[in-house]
Amino acid sequence: MSEVLVWIETFHGAALPTSWEALGAGKALADKLGVPLTALVLGENASTVAKVAGEQGAASALICDDATLKVYRLEAYAALLTKVVQERKPRAVLAVATTRGRELLAASAADTDSGMLADISSFEAQSDGGITAVRPVYAGKILSDAAVNAGGTQFLTLRGRAFRPNAANAAGSLAITQIAPALSEDQIGTKIESFQEAASTVNLGDAAIIVSGGRGMDKNPKEAPAGSANAAVWKAQDGFANTLQPLADVLGGAVGASRAAVDAGYIPYAHQVGQTGKTVSPDLYIACGISGAIQHQAGMRTSKVIVAINSDKDAPIFKMARYGLVGDLYKIVPAVTAELKKRLGK
Amino acid sequence: MHCVVFTRATPDTAAKVEVGANGAVTWGDAALVVNPWDEYALEEAIVQTQNGGKTTVIALGGEMHLDALKHSLAMGINDAMRIDDPALDPTDSLAYARTAAAAVKKLGDVTLVLFGKESVDVGTDQHIYGTARKLGWAMLSAVSKIIALDEVAGTIQVERLLEQGKEVVTAKLPAVVSVTKEINEPRYPSFIGIRKASKAVIPVLSLADLGISAAASPTRIDAYRNLPVRDSQVEMINGTPEEQAAILVDRLLGEKVL
Ligand SMILES: Cc1cc2nc3c(=O)[nH]c(=O)nc-3n(C[C@H](O)[C@H](O)[C@H](O)COP(=O)(O)OP(=O)(O)OC[C@H]3O[C@@H](n4cnc5c(N)ncnc54)[C@H](O)[C@@H]3O)c2cc1C
Numbered sequence: 001m002s003e004v005l006v007w008i009e010t011f012h013g014a015a016l017p018t019s020w021e022a023l024g025a026g027k028a029l030a031d032k033l034g035v036p037l038t039a040l041v042l043g044e045n046a047s048t049v050a051k052v053a054g055e056q057g058a059a060s061a062l063i064c065d066d067a068t069l070k071v072y073r074l075e076a077y078a079a080l081l082t083k084v085v086q087e088r089k090p091r092a093v094l095a096v097a098t099t100r101g102r103e104l105l106a107a108s109a110a111d112t113d114s115g116m117l118a119d120i121s122s123f124e125a126q127s128d129g130g131i132t133a134v135r136p137v138y139a140g141k142i143l144s145d146a147a148v149n150a151g152g153t154q155f156l157t158l159r160g161r162a163f164r165p166n167a168a169n170a171a172g173s174l175a176i177t178q179i180a181p182a183l184s185e186d187q188i189g190t191k192i193e194s195f196q197e198a199a200s201t202v203n204l205g206d207a208a209i210i211v212s213g214g215r216g217m218d219k220n221p222k223e224a225p226a227g228s229a230n231a232a233v234w235k236a237q238d239g240f241a242n243t244l245q246p247l248a249d250v251l252g253g254a255v256g257a258s259r260a261a262v263d264a265g266y267i268p269y270a271h272q273v274g275q276t277g278k279t280v281s282p283d284l285y286i287a288c289g290i291s292g293a294i295q296h297q298a299g300m301r302t303s304k305v306i307v308a309i310n311s312d313k314d315a316p317i318f319k320m321a322r323y324g325l326v327g328d329l330y331k332i333v334p335a336v337t338a339e340l341k342k343r344l345g346k
Numbered sequence: 347m348h349c350v351v352f353t354r355a356t357p358d359t360a361a362k363v364e365v366g367a368n369g370a371v372t373w374g375d376a377a378l379v380v381n382p383w384d385e386y387a388l389e390e391a392i393v394q395t396q397n398g399g400k401t402t403v404i405a406l407g408g409e410m411h412l413d414a415l416k417h418s419l420a421m422g423i424n425d426a427m428r429i430d431d432p433a434l435d436p437t438d439s440l441a442y443a444r445t446a447a448a449a450v451k452k453l454g455d456v457t458l459v460l461f462g463k464e465s466v467d468v469g470t471d472q473h474i475y476g477t478a479r480k481l482g483w484a485m486l487s488a489v490s491k492i493i494a495l496d497e498v499a500g501t502i503q504v505e506r507l508l509e510q511g512k513e514v515v516t517a518k519l520p521a522v523v524s525v526t527k528e529i530n531e532p533r534y535p536s537f538i539g540i541r542k543a544s545k546a547v548i549p550v551l552s553l554a555d556l557g558i559s560a561a562a563s564p565t566r567i568d569a570y571r572n573l574p575v576r577d578s579q580v581e582m583i584n585g586t587p588e589e590q591a592a593i594l595v596d597r598l599l600g601e602k603v604l
Pocket residue numbers: 213214215216217219257258259260261272273274275276277278288289290291292293294295296299309310311312315327328329330359360382
């Protein structure tokens with residue numbers, strides 16, 4: 001059967017917001033090819049999530065909420081996806097390029113000897129049956145025009161925030177099919193012993209607005225309490241919590257950081273933006289006390305509007321910014337937060 | 347225990363990478379270095395075999411990867427090999443996975459295969475998962491700690507760093523593991539290590555040596571392109587912090603990004 005299959009990634013029984021972007025991209029591809037769009041939803045709450053997929057354009061959904069799939073495990077999920085691909089021979093399989101999406105589709109592509117393009121920012125079906133795609137490479141310094149040839153199933157993982165979700169239409173009708181798992185529990189060699197949810201979950205990939213801090217965060221004029229092991233670390237941590245976070249809060253955004261700030265212990269690695277951190281593409285990126293090293297730029301250069309706040313007028317970050325504010329971030333950021341509260345009526 | 351690490355050379359991350367007039371990717375006179383993520387995998391291989399065992403580093407592709415292999419030897423990896431063949435397209439992840447799996451099988455006694463999280467240059471990691479599947483081994487990605495490795499029981503327990511938190515998982519050996527930078531602090535090669543590595547002759551194997559032949563690649567790269575030039579007109583906003591803030595908020599409301 002020729003169809004476009006989209007894996008809807010879930011966590012704790014809820015779909016990741018970026019999964020709907022993948023479904024939206026899948027819908028556009030299915031419409032262009034004139035084939036149906038099928039959502040694949042595995043694990044806890046699969047039927048509820050599938051219904052939303054129906055409202056977002058899926059014609060049918062394959063679901064399996066067997067206990068072996070309750071929590072994502074590559075082994076169990078890949079075996080089932082591979083079975084689905086072998087049986088249904090979809091034209092294309094799409095998912096969002098998260099840690100799980102990347103490994104799951106790659107595993108199944110290898111199992112079925114299919115071609116895959118990962119982490120793409122746009123794609124197009126060609127008349128010869130191939131799919132061409134644009135991939136940012138060399139940490140986003142250049143682009144590559146890649147293609148997966150016609151024949152066989154084509155696997156694509158999509159960069160978050162590069163595609164639009166479909167407009168929801170509650171009237172959509174959806175055919176749900178329950179499928180059986182491919183492996184039984186005793187055939188699965190991986191066991192999850194524990195899961196410790198991050199205290200502050202930052203999902204930089206989903207954020208429309210990011211406020212980031214760099215090494216300049218340690219210029220906090222507040223005095224570190226007597227006896228704190230490292231005054232600079234205390235000052236920077238206090239600045240992230242009490243100066244940057246309030247700005248992010250009033251904007252409804254997330255807090256990011258440079259590697260210098262992460263390496264110095266000012267903020268956990270999950271917040272790092274750049275070549276060895278997260279690649280982000282928000283509508284608004286506000287860089288505070290960040291010089292703009294090439295490895296940092298690599299992670300944020302596709303942001304729509306970049307604002308730089310830096311005390312050094314020659315900092316490289318100003319070369320890529322849309323708006324530049326020279327001065328002390330500890331004076332400017334609180335002023336911006338206050339002004340926004342006033343203007344946005346918060 | 348025999349532990350294998352796959353590595354590659356990448357241009358230094360500080361390099362200015364561009365596409366030249368002939369369409370080729372250039373990085374000026376910037377040095378080629380070991381893919382930064384792989385340093386953590388190399389270090390972990392050394393740590394995991396320090397009480398006995400053997401380590402081998404493998405690169406797929408041309409001579410540009412030679413220095414990365416020598417750097418690995420200088421760090422303390424025991425053996426190195428390069429797999430190069432005119433029929434091999436290492437940019438296709440399926441071709442990579444088939445070849446890498448064949449190399450591991452040829453070595454025969456491997457318990458653990460380590461990769462760095464991804465290739466920092468081409469930004470791919472799918473060859474890692476493909477290699478695990480072609481071997482039919484467990485795949486553990488984003489590993490920030492190897493908690494226990496029990497060769498007798500044939501199990502490995504690791505901590506994984508995922509978007510939503512930390513997961514502790516036990517899997518069966520042999521396994522393919524990709525590591526994040528939390529896992530260790532990679533060592534610098536010693537002077538003696540560098541001297542020894544510089545003299546090493548690194549064998550080059552063909553696909554025939556591995557007993558496989560090339561299959562048609564399902565993907566291709568048509569071209570590389572420079573980024574569209576960013577509208578680099580920066581507007582500097584001056585004044586007191588309050589004045590700067592007021593103007594900035596005006597502009598952002600005008601941009602409709604709030
Ligand atoms: C292999 C490799 C990978 C890397 N990956 C990454 C990555 O993923 N992400 C990343 O960010 N970096 C990465 N780097 C590091 C990168 O090269 C830079 O070292 C780092 O980005 C610098 O961080 P920074 O801008 O915070 O610090 P600095 O460069 O030290 O800049 C601090 C800035 O703060 C300003 N400042 C100081 N006080 C104030 C104040 N009161 N108000 C306003 N401004 C102030 C200063 O003028 C300065 O411009 C990588 C490097 C390597 C070698």
